[in-house]
Amino acid sequence: xxxxxxxxxxxxxxxxxxxxxxxxxxxxxxxxxxxxxxxxxxxxxxxxxxxxxxxxxxxxxxxxxxxxxxxxxxxxxxxxxxxxxxxxxxxxxxxxxxxxxxxxxxxxxxxxxxxxxxxxxxxxxxxxxxxxxxxxxxxxxxxxxxxxxxxxxxxxxxxxxxxxxxxxxxxxxxxxxxxxxxxxxxxxxxxxxxxxxxxxxxxxxxxxxxxxxxxxxxxxxxxxxxxxxxxxxxxxxxxxxxxxxxxxxxxxxxxxxxxxxxxxxxxxxxxxxxxxxxxxxxxxxxxxxxxxxxxxxxxxxxxxxxxxxxxxxxxxxxxxxxxxxxxxxxxxxxxxxxxxxxxxxxxxxxxxxxxxxxxxxxxxxxxxxxxxxxxxxxxxxxxxxxxxxxxxxxxxxxxxxxxxxxxxxxxxxxxxxxxxxxxxxxxxxxxxxxxxxxxxxxxxxxxxxx
Amino acid sequence: xxxxxxxxxxxxxxxxxxxxxxxxxxxxxxxxxxxxxxxxxxxxxxxxxxxxxxxxxxxxxxxxxxxxxxxxxxxxxxxxxxxxxxxxxxxxxxxxxxxxxxxxxxxxxxxxxxxxxxxxxxxxxxxxxxxxxxxxxxxxxxxxxxxxxxxxxxxxxxxxxxxxxxxxxxxxxxxxxxxxxxxxxxxxxxxxxxxxxxxxxxxxxxxxxxxxxxxxxxxxxxxxxxxxxxxxxxxxxxxxxxxxxxxxxxxxxxxxxxxxxxxxxxxxxxxxxxxxxxxxxxxxxxxxxxxxxxxxxxxxxxxxxxxxxxxxxxxxxxxxxxxxxxxxxxxxxxxxxxxxxxxxxxxxxxxxxxxxxxxxxxxxxxxxxxxxxxxxxxxxxxxxxxxxxxxxxxxxxxxxxxxxxxxxxxxxxxxxxxxxxxxxxxxxxxxxxxxxxxxxxxxxxxxxxx
Numbered sequence: 098x099x100x101x102x103x104x105x106x107x108x109x110x111x112x113x114x115x116x117x118x119x120x121x122x123x124x125x126x127x128x129x130x131x132x133x134x135x136x137x138x139x140x141x142x143x144x145x146x147x148x149x150x151x152x153x154x155x156x157x158x159x160x161x162x163x164x165x166x167x168x169x170x171x172x173x174x175x176x177x178x179x180x181x182x183x184x185x186x187x188x189x190x191x192x193x194x195x196x197x198x199x200x201x202x203x204x205x206x207x208x209x210x211x212x213x214x215x216x217x218x219x220x221x222x223x224x225x226x227x228x229x230x231x232x233x234x235x236x237x238x239x240x241x242x243x244x245x246x247x248x249x250x251x252x253x254x255x256x257x258x259x260x261x262x263x264x265x266x267x268x269x270x271x272x273x274x275x276x277x278x279x280x281x282x283x284x285x286x287x288x289x290x291x292x293x294x295x296x297x298x299x300x301x302x303x304x305x306x307x308x309x310x311x312x313x314x315x316x317x318x319x320x321x322x323x324x325x326x327x328x329x330x331x332x333x334x335x336x337x338x339x340x341x342x343x344x345x346x347x348x349x350x351x352x353x354x355x356x357x358x359x360x361x362x363x364x365x366x367x368x369x370x371x372x373x374x375x376x377x378x379x380x381x382x383x384x385x386x387x388x389x390x391x392x393x394x395x396x397x398x399x400x401x402x403x404x405x406x407x408x409x410x411x412x413x414x415x416x417x418x419x420x421x422x423x424x425x426x427x428x429x430x431x432x433x434x435x436x437x438x439x440x441x442x443x444x445x446x447x448x449x450x451x452x453x454x455x456x457x458x459x460x461x462x463x464x465x466x467x468x469x470x471x472x473x474x475x476x477x478x479x480x481x482x483x484x485x486x487x488x489x490x491x492x493x494x495x496x497x498x499x500x501x502x503x504x505x506x507x508x509x510x511x512x513x514x515x516x517x518x519x520x521x522x523x524x525x526x527x528x529x530x531x532x533x534x535x536x537x538x539x540x541x542x543x544x545x546x547x
Numbered sequence: 548x549x550x551x552x553x554x555x556x557x558x559x560x561x562x563x564x565x566x567x568x569x570x571x572x573x574x575x576x577x578x579x580x581x582x583x584x585x586x587x588x589x590x591x592x593x594x595x596x597x598x599x600x601x602x603x604x605x606x607x608x609x610x611x612x613x614x615x616x617x618x619x620x621x622x623x624x625x626x627x628x629x630x631x632x633x634x635x636x637x638x639x640x641x642x643x644x645x646x647x648x649x650x651x652x653x654x655x656x657x658x659x660x661x662x663x664x665x666x667x668x669x670x671x672x673x674x675x676x677x678x679x680x681x682x683x684x685x686x687x688x689x690x691x692x693x694x695x696x697x698x699x700x701x702x703x704x705x706x707x708x709x710x711x712x713x714x715x716x717x718x719x720x721x722x723x724x725x726x727x728x729x730x731x732x733x734x735x736x737x738x739x740x741x742x743x744x745x746x747x748x749x750x751x752x753x754x755x756x757x758x759x760x761x762x763x764x765x766x767x768x769x770x771x772x773x774x775x776x777x778x779x780x781x782x783x784x785x786x787x788x789x790x791x792x793x794x795x796x797x798x799x800x801x802x803x804x805x806x807x808x809x810x811x812x813x814x815x816x817x818x819x820x821x822x823x824x825x826x827x828x829x830x831x832x833x834x835x836x837x838x839x840x841x842x843x844x845x846x847x848x849x850x851x852x853x854x855x856x857x858x859x860x861x862x863x864x865x866x867x868x869x870x871x872x873x874x875x876x877x878x879x880x881x882x883x884x885x886x887x888x889x890x891x892x893x894x895x896x897x898x899x900x901x902x903x904x905x906x907x908x909x910x911x912x913x914x915x916x917x918x919x920x921x922x923x924x925x926x927x928x929x930x931x932x933x934x935x936x937x938x939x940x941x942x943x944x945x946x947x948x949x950x951x952x953x954x955x956x957x958x959x960x961x962x963x964x965x966x967x968x969x970x971x972x973x974x975x976x977x978x979x980x981x982x983x984x985x986x987x988x989x990x991x992x993x994x995x996x997x
Binding site for chain 2: 124125149242253270274303306307308309311312329330332333334336337340341343344345347348349350353356357358359362365366369370372373374376377378380381383384385387388391394395398399401402403404405406408409410412413414416417419420421422423424425428430431435438439442445446449450453454457458461471492522526530
């Protein structure tokens, strides 16, 4: 499919690695070993293997090869992938990589490099099949066939452009094949085309693909001129990457942006330490809050036993609610204007879940006391009631704040996935403790003293 | 593209809804309102709108329509989508839906229904373009063109089968177009085809698509016979769904399997209550563990102030580690045999992160005491040291158990995403408290008493 198959070094057949062998070992190898392994592959396999790598690994490989071998591999990439590889490289290595391309590819790549990596423009390829509206169907088929060898991203759609490069419609090969040969393209083309603006976020582009089962989407600039296409193969990766980022952020770490086993120890720790310290510092508020209740704890140490249980219940219900809301927003199922419906749902859910946990907690304390497993003192029923009521309040607070915070953060322009976890955790723990000790002093301590 | 365009009810133009209007309002409507809105769409728009719905919503819509309109919409679906809709319906409604199909579609759908929904077999479509190895390129092009109207899933690949339906190779339209017209298909076909077995999990199929940039993958039975193809458009949805499931499980809830705003209140609460109760009951172990330290708490209530801070730090470092490992396993970046490398990395990360938090915690206690913000008593330095050492132990335990548990669970055949959260939370909290009070009695209490 590509004209240039780079020469592989001559090696004895017995030494030949298969691409699958190399893929299996990949994570365990350092860069030098990867380059060595790669050079042992048979030429055809090397090409397939190389094209299946991430942009990050392609960059490592190219920079690891002797400089006389680099050009071939760089030129093997379609322009959108070449742009990705260049964006992966350090600032100082980029001009060298761009210089490896031929003139026309260099022009294309330079345009792509101007777009943000996460935008539709950064994903698109400028190589798409063009047809003119006045062509006949047979002419269009012949014309598209001729374009096959121009390394087009896809030949399965022909984009119908006017002389200003404005998109008039699209014809699929399928449509052309089932139309009469002498019909005009303008008669058979689909005019109602879904397009994306250059600066649309890739997450939104991914949702469009999932919704409409498309193979490619045309990218349009502000004047309606077609600049390129985003194809499904880029989108599967985008959808994976976006989900990985969200999962990692929900887990309370910065997005790693690299496979777990391959990221350097130092950058992994840096990405984890950031949020961990933020969480730690904000959780210090629990110590501050508790210092106001030291007298209550001294008066009834039994209260301290249930602190972890109560705050963890609030934390768990909060993380359920925030996860569901964050994901629903990422999938576009939930809009900001739905906040009131979410709040209503979460209040109902919070009360129900709180009552369930409260009843279990109540029974647990009463049973343990009756069975003689733990001695909670004469006022164990009051203690059980305090725990039960606190649980309802804390779980309700957890679902409420866990669901509203991501919406509020998005409203304020922050990424709900990355900022919700720490805020919810802290709010739920601190407020949870205040709820618990307020209920305790009002119910348990006042009676226990009397 | 489809022969049957169902008759839409006659309505005045002013009442005509657009598909976008309906899509915007969708989440807010109940089933009756959705059906009514859908029937207001212009026929062509109704078709596009209908095809863009999830299988769940298609099912709702079909069952909501008068029975004389159902047949048209059911027959509009390709067999794999029809099978999905039938699987969404309640057991008793399925025969009725199957009965709406024509004979040949019914046969195809019945075969598909035998596969598990999450397997390659459950995703595939039996409608793919077949060519014979002895055909010439020109014959193959003509033959594939003829198949265009048979509602094929894709015409862009021709699968070369022998008389036993065994897959010999694949030719893309692109290959055929660039080959000589009188060459034999067997000469131009690609023989090294990536195939998937019928029972391969859809998550693995999704990874293959992301890795190889393919438009379709052939599905093969145990005897090497080709049964169908899985196409990229199904895969974008699969990748989204699998990520959503994992995110929801990591957030401590069962996978909702429906959009947040659309799932019924009762089933949402059921899906959340399950894990919440499991978590709550296992967190009760913290109360049990603490009951053994009641004397220590009574001796120094100041120890209780730092309990939430310490266990939350362990919990946060544990959730970071488990999230990273779960996602890396889901993406295939991490295999079971990598457990030792993961452990080594997490021990280094745990000690480093623990020391960072320990130092901050130490300084916080000393500063608050010196600044007179809180009174921690004469032994505040010992208290600060106790908290710092405990933090190192707890964070290390968090990263260790958080990273090893998902691996262990997968080794035992469980889903690491759904079971890790509760286990890690409980283990980290209970062991964290034990670490804290062990360090405290060995360091703080023994000196404070003396």
